[in-house]
Amino acid sequence: MAHDLLPLQGMRILIVEDSYLVAEDLAETVTELGCAVVGPAGTLADGLRQASEAALDGALLDVNLSNDETSFPIAELLVEREVPFVFLSGYDLESAFPPQFKTVERLAKPVDARRLARAMAAVFSGRS
Numbered sequence: 743m744a745h746d747l748l749p750l751q752g753m754r755i756l757i758v759e760d761s762y763l764v765a766e767d768l769a770e771t772v773t774e775l776g777c778a779v780v781g782p783a784g785t786l787a788d789g790l791r792q793a794s795e796a797a798l799d800g801a802l803l804d805v806n807l808s809n810d811e812t813s814f815p816i817a818e819l820l821v822e823r824e825v826p827f828v829f830l831s832g833y834d835l836e837s838a839f840p841p842q843f844k845t846v847e848r849l850a851k852p853v854d855a856r857r858l859a860r861a862m863a864a865v866f867s868g869r870s
Contacts, residue, residue, distance in 0.1 A: 749867035750775045750859070753799035757782040758789040758816055759830070760808045764851065768802060768830075771855045775862065786811040793819045800866035801827040802858075804851075805838070814840055826865045828858075 755777045759765035765782035772779050780796045783789035786807050793801065793816050801820055803813040813829070820827050821842075829839075829848045839846075847865050849858060 750777055750863055753777045753866060754780050754797055755862070755866075756780040756789070756792055756796060756798050756801035756825075756827075758784075758793075758801065758807070758813050759804040760784045760806075761804075764804070768853070768858075771858060772802070772862075774855075775859055777862075784808070786813070786815065789813060789816045790819060793823070793825070798823070798825045800862065801825060802862075803827050803829050805829050805831040814843065817843055817846070828861050828865055 755772050757765055757768050757772065757779055759768060759782050762784070765784065769779045769782055780798060781788070781792055783792050801816070803816060805812055807813060817827060827846065829843070829846055830851050830853055831848060832851045847861050849861055
């Protein structure tokens with residue numbers, strides 16, 4: 743494992759993703775990085791519950807969830823809790839992001855595991 747990824751060891755990472763297969767792939771990658779997976783949460787309600795109740799070091803948030811919901815309410819809760827997060831999205835429409843989230847790290851799906859690992863190391867260890 744690369745030295746710059748060592749800060750990820752033991753971190754508790756919330757995954758919010760409504761696609762089962764994508765959530766499983768993310769969980770596998772996060773686990774391989776030495777992190778503990780919280781979730782995955784597949785709905786806004788489940789994501790909000792886990793984001794408010796679980797001890798977290800970071801979160802990976804799919805922007806668009808089922809039923810025309812977004813993960814932005816979860817992101818707002820994480821900001822209040824001072825938990826860093828990365829958005830994952832199948833598209834990159836700048837106008838879709840509320841102003842307070844325009845500078846948050848975003849990765850396009852499908853997410854390359856190495857790129858995800860680098861983004862997590864930078865954002866979750868406070869180096870973003």
